[in-house]
Amino acid sequence: MKNILTFSLVIFLLSSCGNSNEKMIKGYKSVQHNNTGGALPDMNDFVHFHLNIYDDKKNLLQSVQDENNLPVIQIVPEEQSKDASNPILNLISNLAIGDSASLFIPIDSIPNPSPEMKETSLVEYVVTPMMMHTEEEYKAWAQKIVDDKVAVGEKAVKDYLNEDFDGQIIDLENGFKVYIIEEGEGEHPTAGQNVAVDYTGYLRDMTNFDNSYKRGRPFTFRIGQGMVIQGWDKGIPFLKPGGKAILDVPYALGYGAAGSPPSIPAESDLIFYVELLGVQ
Numbered sequence: 001m002k003n004i005l006t007f008s009l010v011i012f013l014l015s016s017c018g019n020s021n022e023k024m025i026k027g028y029k030s031v032q033h034n035n036t037g038g039a040l041p042d043m044n045d046f047v048h049f050h051l052n053i054y055d056d057k058k059n060l061l062q063s064v065q066d067e068n069n070l071p072v073i074q075i076v077p078e079e080q081s082k083d084a085s086n087p088i089l090n091l092i093s094n095l096a097i098g099d100s101a102s103l104f105i106p107i108d109s110i111p112n113p114s115p116e117m118k119e120t121s122l123v124e125y126v127v128t129p130m131m132m133h134t135e136e137e138y139k140a141w142a143q144k145i146v147d148d149k150v151a152v153g154e155k156a157v158k159d160y161l162n163e164d165f166d167g168q169i170i171d172l173e174n175g176f177k178v179y180i181i182e183e184g185e186g187e188h189p190t191a192g193q194n195v196a197v198d199y200t201g202y203l204r205d206m207t208n209f210d211n212s213y214k215r216g217r218p219f220t221f222r223i224g225q226g227m228v229i230q231g232w233d234k235g236i237p238f239l240k241p242g243g244k245a246i247l248d249v250p251y252a253l254g255y256g257a258a259g260s261p262p263s264i265p266a267e268s269d270l271i272f273y274v275e276l277l278g279v280q
Helices: 088-093 135-161 230-238
Strands: 021-025 028-034 046-054 060-064 072-074 100-106 122-133 169-171 177-182 194-203 208-211 219-222 244-249 270-279
Touching: 046 135, 072 135, 088 100, 088 122, 122 135, 135 194, 135 208, 135 244, 135 270, 177 230, 194 230, 230 244, 230 270
Parallel strands: none
Antiparallel strands: 021 028, 028 100, 046 060, 046 072, 046 122, 100 122, 169 177, 177 244, 194 208, 194 219, 194 270, 244 270
16 A cells, blocks of 8 residues: 655655746745646545655755656645644645656655765755546546555465466475565665565465454564564565565464464465565
């Protein structure tokens, strides 16, 4: 499920082209770079957008432009916002699809800035709306995203159980196996780091006993602290951020001989399709 950014979060925006249009929003400078003249979002609409974040020297600090994972925000009246002083409500509500604008925020106005942000005097957020949904359309769109991800995980587990896959399986202790579907990029997580994981879990008869996609939020935990079953503490470190894998967990590294009734019977081996979303 997409992360719905609320107006209490500080975020957003730039992109260049066309004639600029400078104005102040809630005391912060904004510049509109492109104005298509298109329809503006209505109240309660959801707006999906590209996001670039720059420092005061135009160095790119962060970019979110993955069409399958765009940030999304709902346009609501200021009085319904958790932080009516946040300028993003006004900025986004006055941009059409294909428009682009920058918002310049001094670093001392940003709560909990990242280490990269602490090296700059101001942050330039750049936003380009890419898609709009009514509230009803958004619910249908979000449900399709969930259904598609569940289907991908289910197929991966079925293929694994039917030995219909390419690549090598990593055989570990006590019959524990890890099959890497996509390796991901970056560094492997290590003990003590926090990770965010999306997953779906099955018994060997394909009974789905747990599913983070349907809950609408990933599961977070700290590696190596006994916060999860041993199969996860041992298996997730084989992934890199963005990686996907099958974890074939024997009951000794899962919920043990007792299981976890009623969803997980005694001595149940477990099959997980997992996606490592991030590491901190």
